[in-house]
Amino acid sequence: MVEAFAVASGKGGTGKTTSTLALGMALAEQYDVTVVDADTGMANLLFHAGLADVETTLHDVLVEGGAPVEAATYDRFGMRVVPCGTSLSAFEAADPERLRGVVATLAADADVLLLDSPATLSSKSAVLPVVLADRVVIVLQPTIPAISDGLKVQEYALSYGSDVAGTLFNKVQTDIEAVRERADRYFEGPLLATVPESDAVRAARSAGEPLLAHAPDSTAGAAYREAADALDPRDGDSGDVAERFRTAVIPDPS
Numbered sequence: 001m002v003e004a005f006a007v008a009s010g011k012g013g014t015g016k017t018t019s020t021l022a023l024g025m026a027l028a029e030q031y032d033v034t035v036v037d038a039d040t041g042m043a044n045l046l047f048h049a050g051l052a053d054v055e056t057t058l059h060d061v062l063v064e065g066g067a068p069v070e071a072a073t074y075d076r077f078g079m080r081v082v083p084c085g086t087s088l089s090a091f092e093a094a095d096p097e098r099l100r101g102v103v104a105t106l107a108a109d110a111d112v113l114l115l116d117s118p119a120t121l122s123s124k125s126a127v128l129p130v131v132l133a134d135r136v137v138i139v140l141q142p143t144i145p146a147i148s149d150g151l152k153v154q155e156y157a158l159s160y161g162s163d164v165a166g167t168l169f170n171k172v173q174t175d176i177e178a179v180r181e182r183a184d185r186y187f188e189g190p191l192l193a194t195v196p197e198s199d200a201v202r203a204a205r206s207a208g209e210p211l212l213a214h215a216p217d218s219t220a221g222a223a224y225r226e227a228a229d230a231l232d233p234r235d236g237d238s239g240d241v242a243e244r245f246r247t248a249v250i251p252d253p254s
């Protein structure tokens with residue numbers, strides 16, 4: 001079985017990478033989970049997962065005659081983790097279209113694929129995870145601009161046949177009832193969880209560890225576990241997912 005999720009938002013800094021790793025670790029208690037830093041232009045998953053010093057990353061896989069994806073796959077925190085490097089020249093050398101084949105390969109060997117997705121919808125490569133995933137987790141900060149950008153992600157996903165897994169509010173500081181009501185009205189899928197603004201999340205990032213490794217008993221950690229429970233991954237055929245990633249026509253948003 002496999003289900004591919006894109007973890008997306010309209011904006012950078014909302015907590016996509018934090019959320020990808022936290023959901024991944026929670027789901028890994030039950031499933032074979034692979035997380036991929038598909039945000040190849042603004043990659044930061046490596047810093048969250050203690051992989052900043054590794055030799056081979058996704059960038060090395062996305063070039064002609066590049067490394068096999070296995071060489072950029074690391075067993076960490078009970079998951080398989082495919083980090084991406086941060087060098088601008090490596091990003092420019094990489095062919096984002098090759099990400100399709102990489103995801104197709106990884107789909108053969110996972111129950112759950114989590115694609116940490118780019119914030120923008122400005123290029124073919126940036127929309128790829130949202131368009132090709134089975135479902136999209138939309139990470140929002142509880143502000144009107146963030147919700148408005150999140151709605152664009154939802155619109156994009158739905159118009160290309162991806163379902164919305166639900167919304168995840170992050171960095172919540174105060175009572176967000178009014179914002180939440182609005183989100184309930186406009187977003188498909190359930191509210192997966194409300195994650196508080198939290199020192200534990202910041203400390204985990206500084207330590208280079210996913211939240212559920214660094215502070216498993218934190219309130220934020222509990223919220224992510226609740227979100228993971230609500231995801232209830234579907235039993236998709238890995239051949240179908242691989243075929244879709246290899247062959248589907250990706251729209252050019254520009």
Ligand SMILES: Nc1ncnc2c1ncn2[C@@H]1O[C@H](COP(=O)(O)OP(=O)(O)O)[C@@H](O)[C@H]1O
Nearest residue numbers: 012013014015016017018171196197198201205
């Ligand atoms: N709930 C939270 N509380 C406090 N800081 C957070 C929280 N979620 C994320 N952060 C911090 O915000 C920054 C951006 O988070 P990150 O997951 O890297 O976002 P994105 O991948 O969307 O750009 C990081 O420094 C992270 O530690």
Ligand SMILES: [Mg+2]
Nearest residue numbers: 016017039044
């Ligand atoms: Mg990120």
